[in-house]
Amino acid sequence: MPCCNHPERAAIVECVNCARGICAECVPEDPQHACSAACHTETALLNWRLIGLPSAIFY
Numbered sequence: 233m234p235c236c237n238h239p240e241r242a243a244i245v246e247c248v249n250c251a252r253g254i255c256a257e258c259v260p261e262d263p264q265h266a267c268s269a270a271c272h273t274e275t276a277l278l279n280w281r282l283i284g285l286p287s288a289i290f291y
């Protein structure tokens with residue numbers, strides 16, 4: 233699977249939100265591997281809902 237930003241490179245992980253590939257250079261310093269800020273936010277929101285933090289935090 234190629235990296236979503238570098239088609240010529242092999243991905244080492246896939247985005248936890250959209251399952252696109254992420255190469256070593258693009259992988260964020262985060263346990264939740266997300267290909268973009270949008271995916272990262274979506275994933276974080278989902279996780280926070282799952283563990284029951286108050287939604288008021290986001291507004």
Ligand SMILES: [Zn+2]
Nearest residue numbers: 247250267271
């Ligand atoms: Zn993604």
Ligand SMILES: [Zn+2]
Nearest residue numbers: 235238255258
């Ligand atoms: Zn890349």
